[in-house]
Protein backbone atom coordinates (compact mmCIF):
# COMPACT_ATOMS: atom_id res chain seq x y z
CA UNK A 551 0.00 0.00 0.00
CA UNK A 552 2.70 2.48 1.11
CA UNK A 553 4.66 1.83 -2.05
CA UNK A 554 1.82 2.93 -4.26
CA UNK A 555 1.38 6.25 -2.56
CA UNK A 556 4.79 7.47 -3.63
CA UNK A 557 4.24 6.71 -7.32
CA UNK A 558 0.59 7.47 -7.60
CA UNK A 559 0.41 8.30 -11.26
CA UNK A 560 2.20 5.15 -12.41
CA UNK A 561 0.52 2.35 -10.57
CA UNK A 562 1.67 -0.95 -11.98
CA UNK A 563 -1.00 -3.59 -11.51
CA UNK A 564 0.09 -6.58 -9.50
CA UNK A 565 -0.45 -9.93 -11.14
CA UNK A 566 -4.05 -10.27 -12.34
CA UNK A 567 -5.32 -7.07 -10.70
CA UNK A 568 -8.07 -5.84 -13.02
CA UNK A 569 -7.39 -8.99 -15.06
CA UNK A 570 -4.03 -7.67 -16.27
CA UNK A 571 -1.14 -10.03 -17.02
CA UNK A 572 1.95 -8.15 -18.15
CA UNK A 573 5.67 -8.76 -18.49
CA UNK A 574 6.11 -6.84 -15.25
CA UNK A 575 3.77 -8.87 -13.11
CA UNK A 576 3.94 -12.36 -14.59
CA UNK A 577 6.12 -14.88 -12.80
CA UNK A 578 4.44 -18.25 -12.45
CA UNK A 579 2.26 -20.09 -14.92
CA UNK A 580 0.48 -21.84 -12.04
CA UNK A 581 -0.91 -18.54 -10.76
CA UNK A 582 -2.88 -17.78 -13.90
CA UNK A 583 -6.67 -18.03 -13.87
CA UNK A 584 -7.76 -21.30 -15.40
CA UNK A 585 -10.97 -22.37 -17.01
CA UNK A 586 -11.24 -26.08 -16.50
CA UNK A 587 -13.96 -28.23 -18.04
CA UNK A 588 -14.82 -31.28 -15.99
CA UNK A 589 -13.98 -34.26 -18.24
CA UNK A 590 -16.73 -36.31 -16.61
CA UNK A 591 -19.51 -33.88 -17.42
CA UNK A 592 -18.46 -32.11 -20.56
CA UNK A 593 -19.57 -32.80 -24.07
CA UNK A 594 -18.26 -31.37 -27.33
CA UNK A 595 -20.75 -29.37 -29.33
CA UNK A 596 -20.48 -30.80 -32.80
CA UNK A 597 -23.82 -29.82 -34.29
CA UNK A 598 -24.53 -26.60 -36.05
CA UNK A 599 -26.69 -25.52 -33.16
CA UNK A 600 -27.39 -21.90 -32.31
CA UNK A 601 -25.29 -20.61 -35.21
CA UNK A 602 -22.03 -20.87 -33.28
CA UNK A 603 -18.71 -20.18 -34.94
CA UNK A 604 -16.86 -23.28 -36.02
CA UNK A 605 -13.36 -21.98 -35.47
CA UNK A 606 -12.89 -23.15 -31.90
CA UNK A 607 -13.73 -26.31 -30.02
CA UNK A 608 -16.90 -25.90 -28.02
CA UNK A 609 -18.42 -27.68 -25.11
CA UNK A 610 -21.31 -27.69 -22.78
CA UNK A 611 -20.92 -29.11 -19.34
CA UNK A 612 -19.55 -28.26 -15.94
CA UNK A 613 -16.55 -25.96 -15.72
CA UNK A 614 -14.68 -24.11 -13.00
CA UNK A 615 -12.72 -20.90 -13.03
CA UNK A 616 -9.66 -21.40 -10.84
CA UNK A 617 -8.45 -17.97 -9.85
CA UNK A 618 -6.05 -17.52 -6.92
CA UNK A 619 -6.49 -13.70 -6.94
CA UNK A 620 -10.16 -13.97 -6.00
CA UNK A 621 -8.99 -14.87 -2.49
CA UNK A 622 -7.05 -11.60 -2.21
CA UNK A 623 -9.97 -9.24 -2.54
CA UNK A 624 -10.60 -7.04 0.46
CA UNK A 625 -13.36 -7.93 2.82
CA UNK A 626 -15.01 -4.91 4.32
CA UNK A 627 -17.90 -6.43 6.08
CA UNK A 628 -16.86 -6.36 9.69
CA UNK A 629 -19.31 -3.92 11.14
CA UNK A 630 -21.85 -3.30 8.46
CA UNK A 631 -24.77 -5.14 9.97
CA UNK A 632 -24.56 -3.21 13.23
CA UNK A 633 -23.90 0.11 11.59
CA UNK A 634 -26.80 -0.07 9.20
CA UNK A 635 -29.24 -1.31 11.77
CA UNK A 636 -30.59 2.17 12.43
CA UNK A 637 -30.76 2.84 8.67
CA UNK A 638 -27.92 5.29 9.11
CA UNK A 639 -26.41 5.65 5.66
CA UNK A 640 -24.58 8.87 6.49
CA UNK A 641 -21.11 9.52 5.15
CA UNK A 642 -19.54 9.04 8.57
CA UNK A 643 -20.59 5.46 8.33
CA UNK A 644 -18.14 4.94 5.47
CA UNK A 645 -15.18 4.72 7.79
CA UNK A 646 -16.68 1.93 9.79
CA UNK A 647 -17.13 -0.28 6.75
CA UNK A 648 -13.71 -0.38 5.14
CA UNK A 649 -15.46 0.53 1.92
CA UNK A 650 -12.72 0.51 -0.71
CA UNK A 651 -14.92 2.32 -3.23
CA UNK A 652 -15.17 5.57 -1.29
CA UNK A 653 -11.60 6.49 -2.30
CA UNK A 654 -12.78 6.19 -5.91
CA UNK A 655 -16.10 8.04 -5.66
CA UNK A 656 -14.65 10.85 -3.53
CA UNK A 657 -11.45 11.06 -5.57
CA UNK A 658 -9.26 11.28 -2.47
CA UNK A 659 -7.62 9.03 0.13
CA UNK A 660 -9.93 7.73 2.86
CA UNK A 661 -8.71 6.56 6.26
CA UNK A 662 -10.22 4.31 8.88
CA UNK A 663 -10.44 5.17 12.58
CA UNK A 664 -6.87 3.97 13.12
CA UNK A 665 -5.49 6.15 10.36
CA UNK A 666 -4.98 3.32 7.88
CA UNK A 667 -5.81 4.09 4.28
CA UNK A 668 -8.85 2.26 2.90
CA UNK A 669 -8.37 1.46 -0.76
CA UNK A 670 -5.91 3.34 -2.97
CA UNK A 671 -8.39 4.94 -5.37
CA UNK A 672 -7.05 3.31 -8.52
CA UNK A 673 -9.74 2.12 -10.85
CA UNK A 674 -11.07 1.78 -14.37
CA UNK A 675 -14.57 3.09 -14.95
CA UNK A 676 -16.37 1.64 -17.95
CA UNK A 677 -19.56 3.64 -17.50
CA UNK A 678 -20.50 6.50 -15.21
CA UNK A 679 -24.27 6.16 -15.16
CA UNK A 680 -24.84 5.46 -18.87
CA UNK A 681 -21.86 7.43 -20.11
CA UNK A 682 -18.81 5.59 -21.45
CA UNK A 683 -15.46 6.37 -19.80
CA UNK A 684 -12.52 3.96 -19.95
CA UNK A 685 -12.14 1.44 -22.74
CA UNK A 686 -13.03 -2.11 -21.68
CA UNK A 687 -9.54 -3.42 -22.57
CA UNK A 688 -7.58 -0.57 -20.96
CA UNK A 689 -4.43 -1.71 -19.15
CA UNK A 690 -3.64 1.32 -17.01
CA UNK A 691 -5.57 1.71 -13.76
CA UNK A 692 -5.73 5.34 -12.70
CA UNK A 693 -7.19 7.70 -10.14
CA UNK A 694 -10.26 9.74 -10.90
CA UNK A 695 -11.62 13.13 -9.95
CA UNK A 696 -14.44 13.16 -7.43
CA UNK A 697 -17.57 11.68 -8.99
CA UNK A 698 -20.45 14.19 -8.72
CA UNK A 699 -22.91 13.12 -6.04
CA UNK A 700 -25.86 13.29 -8.44
CA UNK A 701 -24.32 10.36 -10.32
CA UNK A 702 -26.24 7.20 -9.47
CA UNK A 703 -24.00 4.31 -10.42
CA UNK A 704 -20.57 3.41 -11.75
CA UNK A 705 -19.52 0.27 -13.56
CA UNK A 706 -15.90 -0.65 -12.90
CA UNK A 707 -13.54 -3.36 -14.01
CA UNK A 708 -13.36 -5.77 -11.09
CA UNK A 709 -9.90 -5.50 -9.53
CA UNK A 710 -10.00 -9.11 -8.32
CA UNK A 711 -11.50 -11.01 -11.24
CA UNK A 712 -11.73 -14.66 -12.06
CA UNK A 713 -10.71 -14.16 -15.67
CA UNK A 714 -7.79 -12.46 -17.44
CA UNK A 715 -8.78 -9.44 -19.52
CA UNK A 716 -5.54 -7.99 -20.90
CA UNK A 717 -2.58 -10.29 -21.53
CA UNK A 718 0.77 -9.31 -22.95
CA UNK A 719 1.04 -11.19 -26.29
CA UNK A 720 4.43 -12.76 -25.50
CA UNK A 721 3.14 -14.03 -22.15
CA UNK A 722 0.03 -15.31 -23.87
CA UNK A 723 2.22 -17.31 -26.29
CA UNK A 724 4.32 -18.62 -23.43
CA UNK A 725 1.22 -19.76 -21.55
CA UNK A 726 -0.18 -21.44 -24.62
CA UNK A 727 3.05 -23.39 -25.18
CA UNK A 728 3.62 -24.41 -21.59
CA UNK A 729 0.22 -24.99 -20.05
CA UNK A 730 -0.90 -28.63 -20.00
CA UNK A 731 -3.35 -29.14 -22.82
CA UNK A 732 -6.35 -29.92 -20.62
CA UNK A 733 -6.04 -26.53 -18.95
CA UNK A 734 -6.79 -23.19 -20.46
CA UNK A 735 -6.21 -19.58 -19.51
CA UNK A 736 -9.58 -18.11 -18.53
CA UNK A 737 -10.26 -14.97 -20.54
CA UNK A 738 -13.04 -12.55 -19.88
CA UNK A 739 -14.22 -9.33 -18.30
CA UNK A 740 -15.57 -9.09 -14.76
CA UNK A 741 -17.60 -5.97 -14.17
CA UNK A 742 -18.69 -4.49 -10.89
CA UNK A 743 -21.48 -1.92 -10.73
CA UNK A 744 -21.66 0.14 -7.54
CA UNK A 745 -23.91 2.92 -6.34
CA UNK A 746 -22.18 6.33 -6.35
CA UNK A 747 -23.26 7.04 -2.81
CA UNK A 748 -22.93 4.41 -0.14
CA UNK A 749 -25.93 2.16 0.28
CA UNK A 750 -25.59 -1.12 2.10
CA UNK A 751 -25.30 -4.34 0.14
CA UNK A 752 -26.99 -6.28 2.89
CA UNK A 753 -30.52 -5.19 2.11
CA UNK A 754 -32.35 -3.85 -0.91
CA UNK A 755 -34.86 -2.03 1.22
CA UNK A 756 -32.42 0.79 2.02
CA UNK A 757 -31.64 1.52 -1.62
CA UNK A 758 -33.76 4.15 -3.37
CA UNK A 759 -35.52 2.89 -6.48
CA UNK A 760 -33.84 5.42 -8.75
CA UNK A 761 -30.42 4.24 -7.56
CA UNK A 762 -31.31 0.63 -8.32
CA UNK A 763 -32.55 1.69 -11.75
CA UNK A 764 -29.30 3.64 -12.16
CA UNK A 765 -27.34 0.46 -11.40
CA UNK A 766 -29.30 -1.45 -14.06
CA UNK A 767 -28.77 1.30 -16.63
CA UNK A 768 -25.04 1.56 -15.94
CA UNK A 769 -24.69 -2.24 -16.17
CA UNK A 770 -26.53 -2.33 -19.47
CA UNK A 771 -24.38 0.31 -21.15
CA UNK A 772 -21.17 -1.19 -19.76
CA UNK A 773 -22.05 -4.68 -21.00
CA UNK A 774 -22.91 -3.35 -24.46
CA UNK A 775 -19.66 -1.39 -24.58
CA UNK A 776 -17.62 -4.45 -23.56
CA UNK A 777 -19.34 -6.67 -26.13
CA UNK A 778 -18.79 -4.14 -28.88
CA UNK A 779 -15.07 -3.87 -28.09
CA UNK A 780 -14.75 -7.64 -27.63
CA UNK A 781 -16.20 -8.27 -31.08
CA UNK A 782 -13.70 -5.75 -32.48
CA UNK A 783 -10.99 -7.95 -30.95
CA UNK A 784 -12.41 -11.01 -32.69
CA UNK A 785 -14.06 -12.58 -29.67
CA UNK A 786 -17.42 -14.14 -30.41
CA UNK A 787 -20.15 -16.36 -28.91
CA UNK A 788 -20.05 -14.63 -25.55
CA UNK A 789 -22.01 -15.80 -22.49
CA UNK A 790 -22.85 -12.90 -20.16
CA UNK A 791 -24.08 -13.39 -16.59
CA UNK A 792 -25.27 -10.38 -14.58
CA UNK A 793 -26.07 -11.01 -10.91
CA UNK A 794 -26.35 -9.53 -7.42
CA UNK A 795 -25.01 -11.11 -4.27
CA UNK A 796 -27.00 -9.66 -1.39
CA UNK A 797 -25.49 -10.33 2.02
CA UNK A 798 -22.33 -12.06 3.13
CA UNK A 799 -23.67 -15.59 2.97
CA UNK A 800 -24.76 -15.06 -0.62
CA UNK A 801 -21.24 -14.03 -1.60
CA UNK A 802 -21.55 -10.25 -1.17
CA UNK A 803 -18.13 -9.45 0.28
CA UNK A 804 -18.32 -5.65 -0.07
CA UNK A 805 -20.42 -3.40 2.15
CA UNK A 806 -21.64 -1.21 -0.71
CA UNK A 807 -24.52 -2.39 -2.90
CA UNK A 808 -23.13 -3.76 -6.14
CA UNK A 809 -23.91 -6.07 -8.98
CA UNK A 810 -21.43 -8.10 -10.98
CA UNK A 811 -21.30 -9.25 -14.56
CA UNK A 812 -19.22 -12.12 -15.87
CA UNK A 813 -18.41 -11.79 -19.55
CA UNK A 814 -16.75 -15.01 -20.71
CA UNK A 815 -14.47 -14.48 -23.71
CA UNK A 816 -13.17 -18.02 -24.08
CA UNK A 817 -15.54 -18.75 -26.94
CA UNK A 818 -15.60 -22.39 -25.90
CA UNK A 819 -19.24 -22.95 -25.12
CA UNK A 820 -21.39 -22.70 -22.01
CA UNK A 821 -22.43 -24.50 -18.86
CA UNK A 822 -24.91 -27.31 -18.36
CA UNK A 823 -27.67 -25.11 -17.09
CA UNK A 824 -27.56 -22.72 -20.02
CA UNK A 825 -27.47 -25.69 -22.37
CA UNK A 826 -30.71 -26.93 -20.81
CA UNK A 827 -32.36 -23.52 -21.10
CA UNK A 828 -31.27 -23.15 -24.73
CA UNK A 829 -32.61 -26.56 -25.64
CA UNK A 830 -35.84 -26.07 -23.73
CA UNK A 831 -36.54 -22.82 -25.58
CA UNK A 832 -35.58 -24.49 -28.83
CA UNK A 833 -38.07 -27.26 -28.21
CA UNK A 834 -40.79 -24.71 -27.43
CA UNK A 835 -40.28 -23.10 -30.79
CA UNK A 836 -42.86 -20.38 -31.29
CA UNK A 837 -44.80 -21.41 -28.19
CA UNK A 838 -42.60 -19.75 -25.59
CA UNK A 839 -43.43 -21.14 -22.15
CA UNK A 840 -42.91 -17.80 -20.42
CA UNK A 841 -45.14 -15.99 -22.90
CA UNK A 842 -47.92 -18.56 -22.60
CA UNK A 843 -47.91 -20.15 -19.16
CA UNK A 844 -50.40 -19.25 -16.43
CA UNK A 845 -47.87 -20.44 -13.79
CA UNK A 846 -50.13 -23.14 -12.36
CA UNK A 847 -53.47 -21.41 -13.00
CA UNK A 848 -51.92 -18.25 -11.48
CA UNK A 849 -51.56 -20.11 -8.17
CA UNK A 850 -47.87 -19.44 -8.19
CA UNK A 851 -47.92 -15.84 -9.40
CA UNK A 852 -46.75 -13.40 -6.75
CA UNK A 853 -47.30 -10.23 -8.70
CA UNK A 854 -47.80 -9.31 -12.34
CA UNK A 855 -47.04 -5.69 -13.15
CA UNK A 856 -47.25 -3.85 -16.45
CA UNK A 857 -43.78 -5.07 -17.43
CA UNK A 858 -42.89 -8.06 -15.24
CA UNK A 859 -44.28 -11.30 -13.86
CA UNK A 860 -42.94 -12.74 -10.60
CA UNK A 861 -43.84 -16.26 -9.54
CA UNK A 862 -42.53 -19.15 -7.49
CA UNK A 863 -41.09 -21.84 -9.73
CA UNK A 864 -42.69 -25.26 -9.74
CA UNK A 865 -39.20 -26.78 -9.38
CA UNK A 866 -37.48 -24.58 -6.82
CA UNK A 867 -33.71 -24.54 -6.39
CA UNK A 868 -34.29 -23.36 -2.81
CA UNK A 869 -37.39 -22.83 -0.71
CA UNK A 870 -39.03 -19.54 -1.73
CA UNK A 871 -37.13 -19.52 -5.02
CA UNK A 872 -38.76 -16.78 -7.08
CA UNK A 873 -38.51 -16.50 -10.83
CA UNK A 874 -39.33 -13.38 -12.80
CA UNK A 875 -39.43 -12.40 -16.43
CA UNK A 876 -40.25 -9.35 -18.51
CA UNK A 877 -43.66 -9.70 -20.13
CA UNK A 878 -41.97 -8.81 -23.38
CA UNK A 879 -40.19 -11.68 -25.14
CA UNK A 880 -36.63 -10.35 -25.11
CA UNK A 881 -33.44 -12.35 -24.98
CA UNK A 882 -31.06 -10.30 -22.88
CA UNK A 883 -30.68 -7.99 -19.92
CA UNK A 884 -29.25 -5.36 -22.27
CA UNK A 885 -32.51 -5.24 -24.23
CA UNK A 886 -34.39 -3.92 -21.21
CA UNK A 887 -35.66 -0.40 -21.58
CA UNK A 888 -35.75 2.22 -18.88
CA UNK A 889 -39.45 1.79 -18.06
CA UNK A 890 -38.91 -1.95 -17.60
CA UNK A 891 -35.92 -1.27 -15.36
CA UNK A 892 -37.80 1.26 -13.24
CA UNK A 893 -40.63 -1.18 -12.76
CA UNK A 894 -38.15 -3.95 -11.91
CA UNK A 895 -36.36 -1.81 -9.30
CA UNK A 896 -39.65 -0.87 -7.69
CA UNK A 897 -41.04 -4.40 -7.64
CA UNK A 898 -37.82 -6.10 -6.53
CA UNK A 899 -37.59 -3.79 -3.55
CA UNK A 900 -41.16 -4.52 -2.50
CA UNK A 901 -40.67 -8.26 -2.88
CA UNK A 902 -37.51 -8.11 -0.80
CA UNK A 903 -39.39 -6.33 1.96
CA UNK A 904 -42.20 -8.88 1.71
CA UNK A 905 -39.65 -11.69 2.05
CA UNK A 906 -38.03 -9.97 5.04
CA UNK A 907 -41.41 -9.65 6.72
CA UNK A 908 -42.06 -13.39 6.60
CA UNK A 909 -38.60 -14.21 7.90
CA UNK A 910 -36.91 -15.46 4.73
CA UNK A 911 -33.10 -15.48 4.96
CA UNK A 912 -31.95 -11.95 3.97
CA UNK A 913 -28.93 -13.38 2.14
CA UNK A 914 -30.12 -13.72 -1.44
CA UNK A 915 -28.80 -13.98 -4.97
CA UNK A 916 -30.44 -12.40 -7.96
CA UNK A 917 -29.42 -13.94 -11.27
CA UNK A 918 -30.30 -12.78 -14.76
CA UNK A 919 -30.38 -15.63 -17.28
CA UNK A 920 -29.66 -14.35 -20.77
CA UNK A 921 -28.98 -15.61 -24.25
CA UNK A 922 -25.24 -15.33 -24.99
CA UNK A 923 -24.12 -12.80 -27.61
CA UNK A 924 -23.61 -14.35 -31.01
CA UNK A 925 -26.01 -17.23 -30.33
CA UNK A 926 -28.81 -17.46 -32.81
CA UNK A 927 -31.24 -18.95 -30.32
CA UNK A 928 -34.77 -18.37 -29.21
CA UNK A 929 -34.72 -17.26 -25.58
CA UNK A 930 -36.90 -15.36 -23.14
CA UNK A 931 -34.67 -13.76 -20.51
CA UNK A 932 -35.62 -14.46 -16.92
CA UNK A 933 -34.30 -13.85 -13.45
CA UNK A 934 -34.04 -15.90 -10.28
CA UNK A 935 -34.21 -14.69 -6.69
CA UNK A 936 -32.63 -17.40 -4.59
CA UNK A 937 -32.61 -17.07 -0.80
CA UNK A 938 -29.58 -18.60 0.88
CA UNK A 939 -30.03 -22.02 2.38
CA UNK A 940 -27.74 -24.80 3.50
CA UNK A 941 -28.05 -27.69 1.10
CA UNK A 942 -27.22 -31.34 1.53
CA UNK A 943 -25.39 -34.13 -0.21
CA UNK A 944 -28.24 -35.45 -2.32
CA UNK A 945 -28.46 -32.03 -3.91
CA UNK A 946 -24.76 -32.01 -4.66
CA UNK A 947 -25.08 -35.34 -6.42
CA UNK A 948 -27.32 -34.16 -9.20
CA UNK A 949 -28.98 -31.10 -10.66
CA UNK A 950 -31.76 -31.57 -8.14
CA UNK A 951 -33.21 -29.96 -5.03
CA UNK A 952 -35.40 -31.22 -2.23
CA UNK A 953 -37.70 -28.36 -1.24
CA UNK A 954 -39.99 -28.59 1.76
CA UNK A 955 -42.20 -25.67 0.87
CA UNK A 956 -44.81 -26.25 -1.80
CA UNK A 957 -44.36 -23.56 -4.43
CA UNK A 958 -48.02 -22.47 -4.48
CA UNK A 959 -48.00 -22.13 -0.68
CA UNK A 960 -44.75 -20.17 -0.81
CA UNK A 961 -46.39 -17.95 -3.43
CA UNK A 962 -49.45 -17.33 -1.31
CA UNK A 963 -47.31 -16.46 1.74
CA UNK A 964 -45.23 -14.00 -0.26
CA UNK A 965 -48.33 -12.60 -1.97
CA UNK A 966 -50.05 -11.92 1.38
CA UNK A 967 -46.93 -10.29 2.75
CA UNK A 968 -46.54 -8.22 -0.41
CA UNK A 969 -50.14 -7.02 -0.14
CA UNK A 970 -49.33 -5.61 3.29
CA UNK A 971 -46.22 -3.90 1.89
CA UNK A 972 -48.19 -2.40 -1.01
CA UNK A 973 -50.82 -1.00 1.37
CA UNK A 974 -48.21 1.16 3.07
Ligand SMILES: [Zn+2]
Pocket residue numbers: 838839840841842878879880929930
Ligand atom coordinates in the same frame (compact mmCIF):
# COMPACT_ATOMS: atom_id res chain seq x y z
ZN1 LIG B 1 -41.42 -15.56 -24.44
